[in-house]
Amino acid sequence: MSRPLNVDPSSIESGEATRRFVIEGRSFSAARAEPGLHVTATPIGNLADVTLRSLQTLAGVDAILCEDTRVTRKLTTRYGIGTKLEPYHDHNAAKVRPGILDRLQEGAAIALVSDAGTPLVSDPGYKLVHEARDRGIRLHAIPGPSAVLAGLTISGLPSDSFMFAGFLPNRAGDRKRHLAQVADVPATLIFFESAQRIEAALASVAEVMGNRPVAVTRELTKLHEEALTGTAEEVAAAIAVRGGVRGEITLLIGPPDAAAQETDDGDIDAEVLTALRTMSASRAAAHVAEALNLPRKRVYARALALKEASDGGKDA
Template sequence: METVPTCAVPLIPKSDAVRAGHLYVVSTPIGNLGDMTFRALGVLAAVDCVAAEDTRNTARLLAHFNIQKPLVSLHEHNELGRTARLVEALKKGETLALVSDAGTPTLSDPGFILVREAIAAGIPLVPVPGASAALTLMSVSGLPTDRFLFCGFPPKKTGRRRTWIAELSTCTAPLIFYVSPHSIVGFLGELKDILGDRAAVLGREMTKVYEEFLRGSLSDLEALLQDRDRVRGECSLVVAGSRETEAAPGGRDVEALIEKGLAAGDVKPPALAKRLSVELGMDRKTLYDRIIALQTSSSD
């Protein structure tokens, strides 16, 4: 994580004071500690206990802000068995904060089972919003943001993963994925094979010193990362949705955009196809073939 100067925990308004028997779902920074909210700090300083995905990571986070709290681990391997104990503590009036290693709990992170069981037990839940890798990437993607589909981490087994991708192929909204650095190149290739060579944006090491955003078609991103010895840092990926069923530029509109591009005179067909594929979320080779066809017909 990127560090910021250690600071005292700010006072929070009485209206935000923690309440007995409440579960607080607290978002934490995805990398830059400067993204920690005052409200989150106030809640973490006031609760009786913090349930954390990795107590070591959370202990470092709390120590940075001079907060000392009992920690209990809650991760994918123990959440089912540990939830009952935490729910009982909440029923007795204890206050509990739920955090993950980074970002918003339950979104591709542990916490869903605890939240579900707390709701079933009638325990009040309080969200404390903050950082989210998906929203961070979406805000600078340049792709439509009126709606999108958060897909999380892809399945690990190849057959199941490819079936899962195919099921997403008709979604017209942008698709957001979390991908580990060691599997990102292969995943980009699978997306290209199954979805077509769509426009995409990759966010790597977001909010940190080596933050990087790569833009282009899926094949462009694949080629860029293949040239690197190693990909470091967790990756978030947004891919343009299918244009087959939404009100996207029709055949005539695409032709008009191609003709406009060719009329400029200084744009080669390959470069024009690449640019339009990013703008329209269409397959670059398909666009290139249409450009050549229009050039040929106009010269006859």
């Protein structure tokens, strides 16, 4: 692991250390980067995870666009990079983007980074990349760390097909609707979530998707990295016993059971009709969903449809 490098920030800002980077006390020169926008991945926690190409790029561009210059400066200071840091985030993007695009068209080499991981993955930058593409500006992909892939690799969930679905909504109703929209996707689902809301999120997962396997991965690449696995209810209970968890969280939900996907509406209807003789639509849906290992929202939709059809027939 590379040692932190004590570099005077004032010397970096003045440009004394430009076009160079330092690893383990050894200084390396960096050629000027090719003109264009360099979309550059940075570490998600452990600064030693930066790639050699990322260091060469950050040292070789004319400017680095950052979500938060204070965050990116920790990386550039560690590796002795003196490239100018410029803020580019949701609050100033519309104002500064035209000027950035003009500079790129004039031949500037500019890097775009996020606070952690790969830019554009739930971070600012999409409009800049999209408009740069429209203007014919050269785009360069500088790959590296991603919490999405890091979480997937230690989750133990199927990795042959997966879908990143961003952040879950804060409000319970919106969150459940969002989960219902993706419940039938035949892939591992990946979300970003906060430590403060993870228990509420798991409760919504359990209600909408039943007993599917989940993984709560947190503090990826850091000292306290871990993956909590089990059903949503089991993981929520484990977190509650701890009194909560801390850190950045990537939540992964296993795909729907293949056999459950093959269950057609006719089979569901038969079970629901029997249950509706003695239960409300809500209780019938919960009962059948558990019996057939199906998402409650799918069974509840069928229960409501059957109940409405039955009530309509009586009224006629």
